[in-house]
Amino acid sequence: MGEKLLMKGNEAIAEAAIRAGCKLFFGYPITPQTELAEYMAKQMPKRGGLSLQAESEIAAINMVLGAASTGARVITSSSSPGISLKCEGISYIIGSDLPCVIVNVQRGGPGLGGIQPAQSDYNQATKALGHGDGHAIVLAPNSVQEIATLVGEAFDLADIYRMPCMILADGALGQMMEPVDFEAKPAREIPAKDWACCGHGGKRVHNIVNSLYIEPDQLEKIVLERFERYKKLEENEVKYEEYLTEDADIVLVAYGITARIAKTAVRNARKKGIKAGLFRPITLYPFPKKELNALADKANCFLSVEMNMGQMVNDIKLAINCKKDVYHYGRTGGMIPSPEEILAKIEEVSGGNA
């Protein structure tokens, strides 16, 4: 155990990134993410790195594209409206097969929305972080401590699979302080970046990083290769946590900060004699389909709990082939659901059969 520090989630993301060997931050301030940029601005120059406040989110993501082309570990961060601005660049990064880490500390939307916590960018993060056939890995930590380990993992996964990895947090997780221990996480083997454009002194054929393929058959081939990698990702990198699901009649499915609130609700439901459990996807892409499907053979129903209007419901239904009912409880616009509200919904949907 290292020394315990009391840190905001946003600061922990920045510190974990620096500890993962990230030397480059490009960003643009936006609430509720700004502490991350502030921490980078303070720390990067002292620790041999560079923190640059770009003129806009679009500029920042394109700086990430450039830096990632050289094989450097690079990160950018924003909150919901800013992520929408970055989407064009993210698509180019996906199309160029470049690793990087992108942080979304979500706030209420659509539009400028509000500045309070939300999870309403779930669909954007998991389905369409830009145009084209492509994905980014999406990790959803639920505590400041988990941030400390998942950010390093995000860099490793990005490097191993040569694709962007998003840390999908929310305003509550970003702003809250908890004790955190930056214990070194187990190192993973990172393949050599022989594709990087980082100078070669004429000793080899030059590398090209590009996302433009005019010939459709060539573009199709590259997309198909990319989806082979996605398949491996799905086979090897799914992360999730289960709590009291073994004998659960009703399984709550929740990620990020909401999973913590749902866990309290599950405990309270158990005290009332309702067999509730919690399934927490940690990777939202790849989604833990197999594991959820296995639960569908035992549980009576599922309850998705999110800070949005039910964006994960379809993923749960697909994962379990609609074998059981999937209900939803959510608050949106920056409202945080309370354990009592969730418990009321558990009681409502498990009424006759729990």
Place this chain on the structure above:
Amino acid sequence: MSAILLAGFGGQGILFAGKQLVLAGMKADKQVSWLPSYGPEMRGGTCNCSVNIDDEPIGSPLVTTPDILIAMNKPSLLKFEGRVAVGGTIVIDSALIDVKTSRDDVNACYIPATQMANDAGFPKLANVIILGYLIKKTGLYDYDYFMDCIKASAPKAKPELGELNAKALAMGYNYEG
């Protein structure tokens, strides 16, 4: 287990006071969480802070049924008093709040903290005065232990702030209401 809600105007040091409670808990190897909620403005808006101090891992960081409510303005008292757990504690800055709590099933503690802070020449430390009174009334922490924590919380470059905080804490702890 303590779920604490601190609420008032931005600029009163609500978040700072919450952080001191959490730091002291962390040093004592408790599980802790600190969750702020505030508007876009630096000063003047409403501000509240959820603090959990527990032996078990914290589930929801949001305090919905506080054991302890610290109310530093009237809107906060009116908004949150109904949520306090039966038998819980409400600490009220009576210099700024001209009403009593409507709850008769809680331990209500009144202290004119803002007036005391102004009179003592450190108008920004009403929050710490309230912490002193809270500790006296609830025994949340040992006084000497918390005093050490609050002294240690001052930045190294400004040790005099730790002394001021210590004075304010003592003033709250010794207040005879």
